[in-house]
Amino acid sequence: MSNVANRTIFIRDNLEVMRGVNSASVDLIYLDPPFNSKRMFEAPIGSRAAGAAFKDAWTLDDVKEEWVTQIEDDHPALAHIITAAGKAHSEGMQAYLTWMTVRLMEMQRVLKPTGSVYLHCDPTAAHYLKAAMDAVFGSDNFRSEITWKRTTTHSDSKNWANVNDIIFYYAMSDNYLWNPQHGKYDPEYVHTKYRYDDDDGRGPYTLDNMTSPNLRPNMMYEWQGHASPPRGWRYSMETMTRLDSEGRIRYPDSKRKRPRLKRYLNEMPGRILDNLWTDIAPVNSQAKERTNYPTQKPLALxxxxxxxxxxxxxxxxxPFCGCATACIAAERLGRQWIGVDISEKAYELVIERMRREVSLGDADLPALFGSVSHRTDAPKRTDAAAPRRSRNIKxxxxxxxxxxxxxxxxxxPARLLELDHITPRSKGGPDVDANLQLLCGWCNRTKGARSNDYLRERLSRAV
Ligand SMILES: C[S@@+](CC[C@H](N)C(=O)[O-])C[C@H]1O[C@@H](n2cnc3c(N)ncnc32)[C@H](O)[C@@H]1O
Ligand SMILES: [Zn+2]
Known part of the structure; x- marks a missing residue:
């Protein structure tokens, strides 16, 4: 059960806010964090610089000891990867990944087992973030890496222009919610496949076979002077009669050829979408939804x-809502939403944006505008009765x-033993003492997100 009201914007560090959100209470998380781009953004992005311009860059001074311990306890292998990233890439990357991982861990906790998470990033840190996502959400729960072509105008005379963002999509379990989405067909495909048009306003269509692929004795009949196909028709005489009255059958000029079914383009759902998104335009200066927020994402996305x-x-x-694109999109689609951003500027923009969207008359936003709560405190969990793990459990x-x-x-020695969740967290195992054990590195990695039974079986084969 959620302990935060629908339509709440928190202006506060999202780690503190998420720590106050009940476990398994959220269906979907979209996050578009700072990318560790080492660029300046106008909107402030770090608690130390709240209210001022801030660089999207991290140092180890930003990292709290408590975060490092938490990662070492719950995801020891990831702790090694993060330390290695510090050596292989930079201390900035190490700090950034630590900062991100403790937040990802809260997201994993607050999502329902049927939930999903989308992490929006770019190639600057994507390949390091993928490792963090695999550890926190479980590599088995990785579903897709979406490439969004975010601009068409960028050009670079000394490089392949970098025009893509990356969105990592993970589900919480195998039992996740999924509604397939469709887009426009490729014009070339439409041109070659939907070749017919009767100019009756129904638009272009293609022709489909009406003969049955399998033997169907009960579908063998003569139709409008056309003998039954050897295996019968695909439709009963009743359906044939209806299709004919709807003008959906195209008759050939010869009785020896077979009638065929018209399938109209405008009745097709469209191309089922894949993980390459080139059809969503960036928020350009002309767009009605434009707020001037430096990293604003399109509503369509x-x-x-x-x-x-x-x-x-x-x-x-x-949790990094900026000018609240995700919140506005959620509202328009009849979902409940919570947005968090550290910058007060973001809240001002949210409100300004809601006013503008109201005047656009796009949705039922007047009602929404009046009912948005603005909070600067962190919520308090109401499910905290759930036993927690003790601090000195190791x-x-x-x-x-x-x-x-x-x-x-x-x-x-104790330092070579790692804390393991007996029933993995990615499979709904609770973070309580009774679900914890210490394993050596080999056993921990062999077990992975599986059961003790599996580990025992592997061990018995190893001797
Ligand atoms: C890339 S922007 C998000 C843009 C957003 N998707 C949109 O369409 O407007 C990242 C946001 O994260 C916010 N942010 C940075 N650190 C934060 C923190 N610790 N807690 C909450 N928000 C934070 C920044 O203020 C900034 O608005
Ligand atoms: Zn062992």
Whole structure:
């Protein structure tokens, strides 16, 4: 159950806000965080610089010890990757990934088992973020890497122009919500396939076979002077009569050729969309939705994501909401929403934007405008009764397990043992003492997001 009202904008660090949101209470998260681009953005993006312009760049001074411990405890392998990124790339990347990972961990906690998450980023940090997403949401739950062609005007005389953003899409489990989305057919495909038009206002159509591929004795009859096909027709005489009265049958000039069915282009759902999105234009200076927010994303992009991964009434969270594109899109599609941004400027823009959208008369926004809550506090969880894991659980387990790995039973120093969720968090296992054990690195990686039974089976094969 959600403990935050629909249509709430929080102006506060999203880590504090998300820590106050009930577990398993959100259906869909879209996040468009700062990308570690080392560029200046006008809108402030870090708590230290709140209210002022801020660089999208991180240093290890921004990292709290508590975050490092939390990552080491829950995702020891990822902790190694982050440290390695610090050596291989830069300390800035290490700091950025730490900052992002603790937030991703809260997102994983607040999403329902049927939920989904979309992380919008660009190639600057995408390949490092993918590793963090795999660890936190489970690599089995990775669904797609969407490439969005975000601009057509960019040109670069010394490089292939970088025109794409990347959106990582993960589900929380195998039991996730999915509504396939359709787009326009390729004009070339339409041109070659929908070749006919009767100029009766019904538009172009293509012709389909009306003969049955399998033997159907009960569909063998003569139709308008055309003998039954050897295996029968595809339709009963009743359906044939209806199709004929609707003008949907095209008759050939010879009785030896077969009549065919007209399929109209405007009745087709469109091309089923894939992970390459080239049909969503950037928010240009002409666009009605333009707010001048430096990193504003198009409504069409958010509407596509929200339609595919939520149903009406579901709760959408955008923890880096900026000028609240995701919130406006959610509202237009009848979803509930919560937006979080650290910048007060963002809230001003949200309100300004809602006014503008109202005057555009696009949706039922007047009602919405009056009912948006503006909060600067962090919410308080109402499900906190759920037992939490104790702080010194690692030491306690080390003694309880007689200093041994719970899998292979080899005795090891504590620092070589890693905390493992017996039922993985990606499979709904709770973060409580009773669901924790210490494993050596080999056992932990062998088990992965699987069960102890699986690990035991692998161990018995290993000897
Ligand atoms: C790339 S922008 C998001 C743009 C948004 N998708 C839109 O369409 O307007 C990133 C946002 O994250 C916000 N932000 C940065 N650090 C934050 C934090 N710790 N908590 C909440 N918001 C933060 C920034 O203020 C900025 O508005
Ligand atoms: Zn072991």
């Amino acid at each position: 958010l509407e596509r994501i929200i339609k595919a991964s939520s149903d009406a009434g579901d709760l959408v969270l955008d 030491e306690r387990l080390y003694i309880a397990q007689s200093r041994r790995c719970a899998g292979c039973r080899i005795e090891l």
